[in-house]
């Protein structure tokens with residue numbers, strides 16, 4: 352049975368999932384939903400995900416949406432190199448760090464929000480970028496403070512074992528870099544993410560290394 356990721360080079364949420372699949376050496380194909388062309392609104396994709404967003408994972412005829420749910424599904428179906436520890440507090444800590452970006456920051460910078468700002472509030476490219484930078488900066492500072500406050504980090508968010516929070520933080524920093532947001536006050540976050548991106552399977556999953564990505 353096949354495993355298919357519906358993704359796009361620029362999608363930070365698809366990056367989190369692509370990185371987990373590659374890290375766990377899962378064989379999968381990626382189908383491109385070109386967000387810049389509005390493919391997410393096509394009738395065929397509507398059938399798959401009426402929310403009109405990626406990523407979507409199809410595995411053995413099952414469809415899973417929402418990157419955090421997909422990451423947890425992947426972790427359970429392919430348990431080698433676990434992305435969550437057994438301890439309930441540690442799990443909660445990692446999910447909570449992940450949600451700062453997945454639930455609270457990233458949704459504010461996605462195309463549908465920036466397009467709405469443009470169409471309804473007449474914000475040009477610069478205005479939309481300033482909006483994205485504002486929310487990314489707040490998210491970065493919140494993550495940095497959480498990491499420093501809990502003091503559970505080592506090379507990664509929790510000691511030296513990679514977890515789904517590290518994939519979430521990698522997508523956050525990659526997005527912040529694409530939008531040229533301010534990461535200068537977040538040395539811990541940067542150190543962790545640069546270490547995560549050094550892992551070859553994750554580095555090769557980077558948005559700018561995908562088909563269609565511009566040279567930046």
Ligand SMILES: N[C@@H](CCC(=O)N[C@@H](CS)C(=O)NCC(=O)O)C(=O)O
Nearest residue numbers: 362363364404405417418461462463
């Ligand atoms: N919370 C969702 C976010 C999904 C999402 O907004 N994906 C973006 C790409 S990163 C998308 O498909 N956007 C389409 C649009 O905004 O029109 C997740 O983590 O999977």
